[in-house]
Every structure is written in C-alpha cells, then in structure tokens.
Amino acid sequence: MKFLSLPKLMVALALSLLAGVAMAAAPSQLVIDQGWTFRLAPGNAQLGKHADAAPWHTATVPGTVHTDLLAHKLIPDPYVGAPEAGLQWIGLADWEYRIVFDAPQAAVGSARSDLVFEGLDTFAEVWLNGARVLDVNNAFRTWRVPVQGKLRAKGNELRIVFRSPIAKLLPQVQGMPVKLAGNYPSPYGDEPVDAMTGNFVRKPGYHFGWDWGPRYVTAGIAKPVVLQSWDTVRIDNLQLRQDRVSAERADIAAIASIDAVRAGGLALRLWQTAPDGKRTLAAERRVELKAGSNRIELPLHIDQPQRWYPHGYGAQPLYRYEVQLGDGQSAIAGATARTGLRSVELRREVDAKGKSFYFAVNGIPVFAKGANTIPFDMFQPRVHKAQLRHVLQSAVDANMNMVRSWGGGYYESDDFFDLADELGLMVWQDFMFGGGMQPAYDDAFRANVVQEARDQVRRLRNHPSLVLWCGNNEEEIAWKYWGHGKTMKEADPLLAERVWKGYVQLFGSDLRQVVAEEGGGIGYWASSPGDDLAEVANTPASGDMHYWEVWGNPAHPVTKYLEITPRFMSEYGLQAWPVQRTVDAFAARAEQGMATPVIEAHQKFMAGKGNERLLKYVREEFGEPADFAGFIYLSQVMQAEGIELAALHHRASRPFTMGSLYWQLNDVWPGASWSSVDWFGRWKALQFHARRFYAPVAVAALRDAKGTTTVSLLNDRLQPVRGELRLHVLGLDGKTLRDERKPVELAPLSATRFHDYVDADLLGKADPAATVAVFDLQVEGEPASRGAVYFVPAKQVKWSSAEPRAGLRAELHRDGAGLVLEVTAARLARAVWIDFGELDAELSDNALTLLPGERVRLRVTSAAAEGALRAALHVRSLADAVQAQ
Ligand code: BMA
DSSP states (O other): EEOOOOOOOSSOOOOOGGSOHHHHGGGGEEESSSSSEEOOOOOOOGGGGGGSSSSSEEOOOSSOOOHHHHHSSSSSSSSSSSSSSGGGGHHHHHEEEEEEOOOOOOHHHSEEEEEEEEESSSEEEEEETTTEEEEEOOOTOOEEEEOTTTOOOOOOOEEEOOOOOOHHHHHHHHHHOOOOOOSOOSSSSSOOSSSOOOGBBSGGGGGBBBTOOOOOOOOOEEEEEEEEEEEEEEEEEEEEEEEESSEEEEEEEEEEEESSSEEEEEEEEEEEEETSEEEEEEEEEEEOSEEEEEEEEEEEEEEEOBBOOOTTTSSSOOEEEEEEEEEESSSSEEEEEEEBBBEEEEEOBBBBSSSSEEETTTTEEEOOEEEEEEEEEGGGGOHHHHHHHHHHHHHHHHHHHHHEOOTSOOOOOHHHHHHHHHHEEEEEEEEEOOSOEEEEEEEHHHHHHHHHHHHHHHHHHTTTTTTEOOOOOOOOHHHHTHHHHHHHHHOOOOHHHHHHHHHIIIIIHHHHHHHHHHHSEEEEESSSSSSSSSSSOOOOBBBBEEETTTTTTTOBGGGGGOOOSSSSSEEOOOOOOOOHHHHHHOOOOGGOTOOOHHHHOOOOGGTTTTHHHHHHHHHHHOOOOSSSSHHHHHHHHHHHHHHHHHHHHHTTTTTOOEEEEOOOOSSSSSSSSSSSTTTTTOHHHHHHHHHHHHHHHEEEEETTTTTTEEEEEEESSSSSSEEEEEEEEEETTTEEEEEEEEEEEOOOTTTEEEEEEEEEHHHSSSSSEEEEEEEEEEETTTTTEEEEESSOOOSSSSOOSSSTTTEEEEEEEETTTTEEHHHESSSOEEEEEEEEEOOOOOESOOOOEEOOTOEEEEEEEEEOOOHHHHHHHHOHHHHHHHHTT
16 A cells, blocks of 8 residues: 555645645545455355355456456466457456555544545445445446545455446346347357347446457456545646647646635645746635635746647647645645647538548648557556557657547556657547447436546546547447448337437537537547538548458458548558467467467457458468468568558548558557557567658559559658659569659648559560569658559569579678668568567568668667577568468
C-alpha cells in the first residue's frame, strides 16, 4: 500500500507545502494495491471442476482473474499453444477479491472519505466492512463511494464479488424473441451462438473474441482503488480549455471543479510552467465556495504561444498548470494538468463531389498518415508504459502522425495519451462500440453510457493529441448494408424501429452532447466509417471510409485499391504472420504448419481458416510457399507491398483524399493479424515499408491492373522542395535500358501527378519478366525515395538461377559507432529480409530492395555477441522464396 502525494489530478499537495497546517486539513490518498487475495466465489457451479481455485490466493491489483490464475500456475499461459477452449470456464465463474487494510488517521478522522474505483471489470458488488456499498455495471466508468463513518483505524475489509457477465445476461438475451446482432460467436460452447451477451455489457468487446484475438472473458479490479480523504475541499478536475489559439495569442480557460465540505472563502492561485520551464503565477484570486460542487473558471491568455504540432509539422511544447487552494498562509488542496496549445478543426467543406473530411491543425491541412490501434493485451492491466512507448515510437519512426484507437477495446490509457502528446501523434478516439448492435433503446443502458462518456471525455480532454471523438466502429454500415437492419426489420419491424431510434439517440445526440459539453471543442463523428449520420455511409464522396473488398469479400487483388479514392481512408488492411521468432514463442516447430491446430488457434480470421485467404494473396503474386517459414516471409512481403500501394495511392490523391490509416498497427497477442508491429514489438516488413511510404517527401509509382503506371510526387512539407527524379529501366542483371533525370519542384502540402506510363512506354522491347522500372526521387535534406515497378507477378519473373539467386552478400563488422551490416546485391534483390534466427537484434532498415550492384550499410543493435550474430545471420530475398517452390 502506498501513499500518493502528487498524482496528476484531484490530488493532495506535497506535505512540504503544508508547513503549519494540521495533517487532517490536507487531502490524503491511500492507494489500496498491496495485500489483495482472490478465489472462485463460494457456491459457484465451476467449483466442481476447479476446486484448486477455491482457496484464497494472492492477487495483483490492478489486474485480472486470468493473470492472477496464471501467476499461481492454476492455468496454462493463455498465449501459448491452443489452451483457449479449456479456459472458457473462467468467464462463466464468479470471482471474489478481498483485502484487509488499515485506514490512515487522516482518513478515519476526515470530514469526507471516498473510496474511488477507477475501473472494475464488470458486474461487481462491493462490500466494505460487511455492508454492500456499491453495485457496478460498467467497466469504463469511475466509481466514487462516500465511506466516512464506515472506516475504522485497523482491519477494514473490502470485498468485491465479480459476477460472470455471460451468466448474468444470458437469461435476458435468451428471452428476446429476436436478437440483436453480435460480433464473433464463441466456438467453445460457453455461450450459445444465437444469444451473444457481449453487446449488452459495458465491457471491452474484444474480451469476447475478435478476428485478431482470442476469447478470454476476464474479470477483475482493472484500475487502481484509492481511498481519498479531505476536510475542507477537494479539486475534482482541472480542465484546460482552449478557446482560441493562434500564432499571436492563445486564449484558454483553466476550469477547476471543486468539491467543498462547507461554504467559505479561500485563496486560489494558478501557476503556469511554460515549455522552457519558466514558472509564473498566472492567476490569483479569492473564491467564495458554496458547500458541494463548485466550478471556477479562470480566463488566461498567452502572447506568442509555443504551439503544439503533429509530428512532421513542428515541435510538441507542453504547458503545465498547477492550481492551489489555500487559506491565505498555506495550501489546502491542489491539482496539476498539462496541455499543448493548438487549434484543431475537422473540416467538412462542400464541393462538387460531396463533403471533405480532414483535420487542420493550427490552420494547416494535415494529411493524416497512420494506422489503427487495437488493445495492447488481452489483459489491459499488464500493459506497461515501455510497451506503449515502443509501439508509438515505432509509429512516429515510420513517419505516422495519427492513430485511431478503435472502438472494440478500451479507452486508451493516460500513459498512451501522454506519449502521444509528447510524440506528436494525433489520436482519433472511438467510443467503445465495436460492431453489432447494443440495446440503446433502453434508457438505463443509455444513461450508463452517457456517464461513461463523461468520465472518459473529462479524463482525456486536456491532451493536445486528442483530435476526434467517434461514436462507434462500423455499426451504422452493419445496420444499413450488412443486413443487420434488414434481417431485424423482417423478423420484428417494431423492434427494428426501436433499435435504430436508440442508435440515433445515442450516437446522433447523447454522445455528441457529452463531447460538446465536456470535450473542450473537439469534434464528434457519429460512426466510422460514415458521413455523420447522413443517409449514405462509407462513400468515397463524403466522410471517412473503410475499404475491405481487398482482403475481405470478394477479396479483390490489391490493385483494386487504386480504383478507390476516398476522402479519408480510416481502415484497409492485409494480414501477415509475425516473424519466425514470434511464432516460435507460442508454437513448437513441430506444431507449425499451414493448418495445424496451434497455428489455426492463432489465426482468428474466418474462425481459424484465415490462412486460406492469406495464401490466396500470396499465391497470386508469389506462388506456393515452400514451407511455413517461407509462408511467413511471403505473407509479410505481400502485406507490405499491398498496403504500400494503397497508402501511396491515398497520398497521391491529395487534396481529395486527406488521410490513410491502415488496419492495424499493433497486436493483442502473438498471432496472425493485420498488424505491422507484433505483440513483442517486432516489426513486420510493413512497418519498414511504412517508414518509406509515409516519408514526408516521396515518389509514388503505382502500376494498375491494366498496366498503367501513374507517377506522383508527394510533399507534406510546409515549404516547396526541389530535387531530381530519375527514371531508370534496367534488366534484373543490371543492364541499363533507359536512364533519364529531370529536375522537379514540389509545392508545399501537395501531391503532383508527374506522368502516366503504359507498360510499352517504360519497357520498349524489353522482356517484361526480366525488367524493372525504378523511379528515384532525390531532394536535398530528405531521405531518397524509390518506387520500383514490376511488369509481371513475382512468380513469373525470370529470376537468375545462379547461386545465391540475387547474388546477395552480407558482412557484419564493427566500426567506431557499433555493429554494421553491409549488404550487396549482384542482381536485383527484391524484398531482402535479414534476421538473426533466435537472437533479437534491431536493424536500422530491413525489407529492402537492392538494385544490381547496390550496397547498403545497416546499423545492428543487439545484446548478443558479434560472433553469435554472425553465425545466426540469415539473408533472403524474393528470388530464393519464389524459386524454392
Ligand atoms: C474492421 C475492424 C475490426 C476488424 C478488422 C479486420 O472491420 O473494424 O472490427 O478486426 O476489420 O477484419
């Protein structure tokens, strides 16, 4: 158990500030995190088979029942092998958590004491010293319970009983003659496939299984439990509302919500710490508080503010504020908050084709480059900041400026948003509705969601990275176009009307209103994809779009991406397996194969059969993989090249298109998925490609299915850039067929169509199966950008039969700065992938294409010894994988 003196908000001031003030006057905080135990609740039906979970065992708080069971080896690792079916009983059981704690003197004697539960997952009864003090029905809310008069100095017992959400909701769901559409039915029999409970409970949707993650319906004390006590006042919230921010001046309001025990006057001071560390008194006044809730608004202005910019557009300076309430001589309560000053608008401009959808930050129209994030683990409490930092840093390193935090998981953590603020990553945050439908026609359900939304919007609103609140993921298109609405209308038209009315009420009005009231000026968007509840959703003409006809049905070839030009592509994706080392972490080599049980258990698309889809795409371009290792490699090449084609097309379609967020950045566990960074943080080929295709200055050379190559020049810089574009047509052996250079000038924030070529323009009489056209863009101060165009699928290319195929050589040596890997290619080496087998090593680049005679120098960082790395070094290219068939 630990005392906290200065967490971010709602907090007591450091005791050093309180010289001369009696202890009881200072709010105190006790984080109740040490000494918890848990057990399967007495009397539960699961006890028969799981008696070893009946005795009390120590528990980690915050935590989940799955991770507690794992810590005691009562269950196998839920991520290794295929244990999922055998673990579904956990979601059907009730669980009890208990702690006995001593209350600090300040808490027992205070005028006020609250127990604060920042997150309980989900249906929970809370008992304090034998009295039931709280019933919980929403994992996304913060619960505050007054407990003054109920605490004793020694031996307080706090008990929380979690009820199985499935068992609790099933009678209600089964009682409905016509059911609401759910998401992914359980293949394990723990819940009937025609009575899915997930959408009836405010709990992370992905716990019930998704197409990239397992089904673990967990429970537990997911966030901290804190005992807060105070005698005079408590600052509940400090909002930094940005009313107007320009280069000359920022007008903001610091708004303190204060809970006062009794009426009275106090001195209020607000300190500002500028990004350069300079601390100034920004406001000082006497405030008259009434007993209960008070709202004090302090208008502030800053001349020539240092503004916050998304990555690639400027720096991320942050201002800190600290509010103090005192009685004239000493401080009684305080709170701190941090923000970055920027203006952000979601611009919807009407034009001949429809309505735009783009973000302007500090007046700059920003082309959003990035990816969607999903939960970082099945068990959120074990996600740590270093893990988030690694993935978000990877995003920034790949030249991304935005992520969309998707609605089937959880509202992202304070750590996530702190990092996004510091890195300059804009965050589009969905409300937690991931698909299917929910009983929004039920007033109590909606009221619960509104409270949740208030909690979350208030928690996140000071973050400059937050640029949009979106009501839900794909619910509107599921209703309108996937048949959810139609099926229900046919079965029960009255219910269908109620469901849709409830939907419109919740996403059209209720959540919009919460964001307007609490969000500090951030935009709201009803559903992704959508057009903010206009009749037609998911149209290229207006609003944002998800495009799944590549990968999803009818599984068009990737060149189809070039025919879809939306305003803002917020989802599109292709799967790939993670690197061999990651696969080895959950499957022994003998268990690895295209359709083995363990591999299918970690491939959630098409209920385990997703490798068939993956293989279809691999075969189309590359032919049959030689073995599972070859399949992993080819899946990554396919994913990287396919997403690159789409992303560059989106960028080349600027300003009509103003965003490209591929599905998906990260993983929830180790397995096959659409991610570019796997659960261990290892980059797939796509992540290396993203760094190139999202580079601020780049060339796009995109060959469509009919053989026309469109070349565009892309510039996301605020300044014009000058450079040279080289067109080099050559044989795979290096023979130059054509070599031209042209000076080019790229306007700021633009995409310029340079030229369209039909194949004959580029090939002349050359053999399409033995020729490549390479477009190289050189601009001073920018990394060189290259687009390579092939004229036949890789499986038809006439790769050399010499050994090694591409004539690749790699040498590892050391220079003054560390380890260097020099790679050279005698012939064209496409999709070069370098790894060190079972050793982890970070490479400054990978997934490269080397032209005949080219040499690259890569940095290698690893904890392993140089000799071991050299022995483990493995370099392959497409020629090897394609010819090995
Ligand atoms: C989109 C997402 C997710 C899903 C992904 C891949 O529809 O919104 O629901 O995981 O596709 O199928």
